[in-house]
Amino acid sequence: xxxxxxxxxxxxxxxxxxxxxxxxxxxxxxxxxxxxxxxxxxxxxxxxxxxxxxxxxxxxxxxxxxxxxxxxxxxxxxxxxxxxxxxxxxxxxxxxxxxxxxxxxxxxxxxxxxxxxxxxxxxxxxxxxxxxxxxxxxxxxxxxxxxxxxxxxxxxxxxxxxxxxxxxxxxxxxxxxxxxxxxxxxxxxxxxxxxx
Numbered sequence: 001x002x003x004x005x006x007x008x009x010x011x012x013x014x015x016x017x018x019x020x021x022x023x024x025x026x027x028x029x030x031x032x033x034x035x036x037x038x039x040x041x042x043x044x045x046x047x048x049x050x051x052x053x054x055x056x057x058x059x060x061x062x063x064x065x066x067x068x069x070x071x072x073x074x075x076x077x078x079x080x081x082x083x084x085x086x087x088x089x090x091x092x093x094x095x096x097x098x099x100x101x102x103x104x105x106x107x108x109x110x111x112x113x114x115x116x117x118x119x120x121x122x123x124x125x126x127x128x129x130x131x132x133x134x135x136x137x138x139x140x141x142x143x144x145x146x147x148x149x150x151x152x153x154x155x156x157x158x159x160x161x162x163x164x165x166x167x168x169x170x171x172x173x174x175x176x177x178x179x180x181x182x183x184x185x186x187x188x189x190x191x192x193x194x195x196x
Contacts, residue, residue, distance in 0.1 A: 017111055017114065017163065027148075031141070044093070057081065058078075113125075116174065137151060137182035
């Protein structure tokens with residue numbers, strides 16, 4: 001539950017904590033990534049498919065050379081088999097690389113604690129302690145069931161409304177403080193029920 005905590009008697013620090021569920025991590029991924037397939041997998045699929053194609057073309061040509069067909073049909077048949085092998089390999093590789101679980105174990109395994117201080121955000125997840133200045137906050141997106149914060153030079157952060165329990169006033173105060181702190185340059189968007 002978020003509670004204002006006195007910070008050196010100057011301004012309150014708003015604190016909330018909780019654990020990300022798989023559902024929350026999927027929301028984070030869908031909001032911040034354009035694909036569920038990572039760039040490394042895409043790269044290797046693109047690199048290996050031509051190699052598979054070339055190998056299949058060589059095997060097909062050597063096999064068809066021993067048959068009584070013209071050179072044209074040997075070339076055409078080996079090219080067709082190479083193309084099909086490359087496409088099939090690419091599709092299989094992409095399917096193998098498809099991310100079935102979103103995020104990493106550290107994101108869902110450890111409890112996350114977020115403090116909104118006068119200087120910025122103080123985020124603690126397990127043994128990792130991160131401080132982000134207000135000037136690094138790029139965008140704050142408030143949705144019906146969560147708030148997404150995008151930073152300059154840091155990974156995005158999602159704050160599910162379930163972390164506030166049934167305390168809507170605490171959730172409202174936390175979001176208002178977040179928007180106030182980030183107001184000097186960040187875009188703030190709010191989406192209500194029925195809106196994307």
